[in-house]
Amino acid sequence: MNPEIVPNHRKESLGEDGMLFVRTEDIIDTMVKVPLLVASMIIVAAIMPVQSSFSSPRTLDLIIYPDGSTHVSTEIDVDPFATDYELDLFGSTIDNLVAVGENDFLLDADVLGDSALIETFGSSVISVEYDIHDLVSKQGKVWTFSLDAPSDFTLLLPKNSAIVGMTSLPINMEIINDKNQLTLSRGDVEINYLFSTPAVIPDTIDPINSGSQLDYLTYAIVGGVVAAVIGTVAIIRSKQKTVKPILDKQLDQTTQTDAIDTETIFKLKPDIREDDKEIVKFISNNGGQAFESELRKKFLQPRTTMWRAVKRLERNGIIEIEKKDLQNLVKLRKNMEEEE
Amino acid sequence: MKTLAIFTIFVLVFGTASTSLVSDAYAQNDPNILLRIAEQADKQIKNQLERSYGNSIPSDIEDLYDQGHNAVESLEKSLPDNVEQAREDFLTAMKLFQQISKMTSTHTTETKVTASDVSDRDLKSELNRLHKYFQSLKSVSEKQKTGIELSEIQRLFILANEQIDSGDNQGASETINEIKSLITSTKKHIRDYSSDSASDRVKEFILNQLEKIQKILDKADSTDEIIKANDLIAEIEFLISEDDVSGAKQKFGELNKIVKIIKKSIR
Numbered sequence: 001m002n003p004e005i006v007p008n009h010r011k012e013s014l015g016e017d018g019m020l021f022v023r024t025e026d027i028i029d030t031m032v033k034v035p036l037l038v039a040s041m042i043i044v045a046a047i048m049p050v051q052s053s054f055s056s057p058r059t060l061d062l063i064i065y066p067d068g069s070t071h072v073s074t075e076i077d078v079d080p081f082a083t084d085y086e087l088d089l090f091g092s093t094i095d096n097l098v099a100v101g102e103n104d105f106l107l108d109a110d111v112l113g114d115s116a117l118i119e120t121f122g123s124s125v126i127s128v129e130y131d132i133h134d135l136v137s138k139q140g141k142v143w144t145f146s147l148d149a150p151s152d153f154t155l156l157l158p159k160n161s162a163i164v165g166m167t168s169l170p171i172n173m174e175i176i177n178d179k180n181q182l183t184l185s186r187g188d189v190e191i192n193y194l195f196s197t198p199a200v201i202p203d204t205i206d207p208i209n210s211g212s213q214l215d216y217l218t219y220a221i222v223g224g225v226v227a228a229v230i231g232t233v234a235i236i237r238s239k240q241k242t243v244k245p246i247l248d249k250q251l252d253q254t255t256q257t258d259a260i261d262t263e264t265i266f267k268l269k270p271d272i273r274e275d276d277k278e279i280v281k282f283i284s285n286n287g288g289q290a291f292e293s294e295l296r297k298k299f300l301q302p303r304t305t306m307w308r309a310v311k312r313l314e315r316n317g318i319i320e321i322e323k324k325d326l327q328n329l330v331k332l333r334k335n336m337e338e339e340e
Numbered sequence: 341m342k343t344l345a346i347f348t349i350f351v352l353v354f355g356t357a358s359t360s361l362v363s364d365a366y367a368q369n370d371p372n373i374l375l376r377i378a379e380q381a382d383k384q385i386k387n388q389l390e391r392s393y394g395n396s397i398p399s400d401i402e403d404l405y406d407q408g409h410n411a412v413e414s415l416e417k418s419l420p421d422n423v424e425q426a427r428e429d430f431l432t433a434m435k436l437f438q439q440i441s442k443m444t445s446t447h448t449t450e451t452k453v454t455a456s457d458v459s460d461r462d463l464k465s466e467l468n469r470l471h472k473y474f475q476s477l478k479s480v481s482e483k484q485k486t487g488i489e490l491s492e493i494q495r496l497f498i499l500a501n502e503q504i505d506s507g508d509n510q511g512a513s514e515t516i517n518e519i520k521s522l523i524t525s526t527k528k529h530i531r532d533y534s535s536d537s538a539s540d541r542v543k544e545f546i547l548n549q550l551e552k553i554q555k556i557l558d559k560a561d562s563t564d565e566i567i568k569a570n571d572l573i574a575e576i577e578f579l580i581s582e583d584d585v586s587g588a589k590q591k592f593g594e595l596n597k598i599v600k601i602i603k604k605s606i607r
Binding site for chain 1: 370373374376377380381384385387388391427430431434435437438439440441442444445462464465466468469470472473476477479480483484505507527530531534537538541542544545546549552589592593596
């Protein structure tokens with residue numbers, strides 16, 4: 001009267017022909033789950049690229065020119081079934097817009113404020129290039145680039161520019177033709193830069209460091225010899241009281257007063273770099289001459305950078321280099337005006 | 341089935357969320373880049389302060405500089421092991437240097453760079469921009485095999501460059517204006533040349549779209565919009581048969597607006 005309660009899953013029985021019957025609920029469950037899982041994955045994989053592709057640039061590259069204007073080039077996936085695409089520009093002062101579709105067709109584009117309506121007519125990818133004057137502002141000597149980027153992008157800074165402020169982390173940095181190119185993440189970015197003497201961030205170890213140990217040793221030996229020679233000469237001269245030192249001093253003074261003023265130099269040589277002008281001004285204020293080592297200290301430049309600057313000025317005929325006490329004495333040339 | 345539904349929802353939600361997480365992930369190629377940029381900024385700021393103030397740097401600015409310099413030193417120590425700390429130090433240093441730059445420049449008013457300011461016109465930059473523009477058009481012209489002669493513009497680019505180098509700004513300015521005018525007419529020529537193939541492309545596109553629109557209209561109930569849309573379709577087909585592509589484009593724009601309204605009413 002009390003039948004034994006057997007759990008469902010234990011209801012395995014042998015049939016009349018002795019076959020073993022097994023419940024197939026788990027198998028059915030698995031058979032349903034796997035296709036569902038695969039289908040879900042496929043849906044996710046298919047939807048995500050579509051969601052993120054239209055309207056988001058495939059590539060975005062920016063080049064800043066020395067006057068602060070910026071060249072934008074971008075490649076965008078667009079809906080191939082749409083007649084046109086409204087591109088959000090990064091500002092409203094736009095020049096030189098070119099939109100090219102698939103098969104390199106020039107596309108018609110109308111710039112309306114800070115957007116451009118591009119007739120895509122079936123193109124699935126378009127490339128757009130334009131110049132913009134809204135991304136860079138200048139305050140004093142400091143230039144500020146700011147952008148709310150819709151995707152990761154590259155930014156090529158002008159030659160001789162040095163970054164002095166930044167609000168986001170760069171992904172990468174390369175040097176292309178002496179210009180710094182940063183790769184930056186999407187979102188708000190602000191970069192401050194100025195134009196200054198060190199043209200680019202050194203890609204390799206500063207030569208001044210690699211040669212410094214050797215230099216110190218050389219200086220120690222040469223210094224010892226020079227000190228001995230100077231000492232000997234000083235002893236001999238102190239015994240021979242002559243008027244020659246006074247004449248030397250007078251000559252030095254004459255040299256100093258004869259140096260032409262910087263304004264005239266800059267008029268004669270309008271093409272010299274701003275950082276070189278600073279060097280010329282310093283030499284001029286220093287009585288028309290200065291040791292190269294003094295210039296290095298003043299402008300906090302590595303030996304090679306300053307040497308190149310001095311050589312550049314020498315090539316321009318602005319200065320001449322003399323050896324004095326085993327050092328380079330840089331002098332402003334007196335006969336520049338005559339030569340010009 | 342309940343478990344199955346929850347499982348499916350989980351896969352979908354996780355799939356969606358995981359891809360957005362990946363796109364926001366930050367990948368630094370080489371953390372030493374941070375040090376190089378920060379050291380350079382440090383040097384520049386020091387240089388700028390010495391030039392601006394000599395030995396009498398205002399104490400608030402000097403404090404900021406010291407903090408920034410310390411952050412750069414900390415950044416150097418953090419690398420290569422503690423990249424997270426290095427990133428923090430980098431941002432701290434660069435924000436401080438940015439603050440200093442702004443403080444030292446406050447006496448001058450901010451100016452937006454505009455191309456129209458002729459007195460402060462950077463002819464070299466302008467020429468480079470035009471050259472980039474020209475290169476884009478030249479590339480299209482060559483790929484389309486238009487055969488448009490571009491040597492005169494190239495010659496003018498060389499001339500303008502020489503004029504700028506020799507300080508002849510007036511001459512350079514005139515040459516640049518000439519280049520601009522020639523580029524505008526070149527762009528028009530390229531467009532005219534490719535208009536035939538472009539027309540075919542537009543026609544094909546519109547006819548394909550009309551088929552799809554017709555299917556949508558067949559599903560909808562008869563309304564004023566449907567009648568208008570059908571009239572427009574007939575008009576567009578006629579314009580295309582008459583080779584009036586620009587007219588067809590214009591009518592197609594009108595049709596699209598009506599179709600949008602119809603689509604909403606179907607939903």
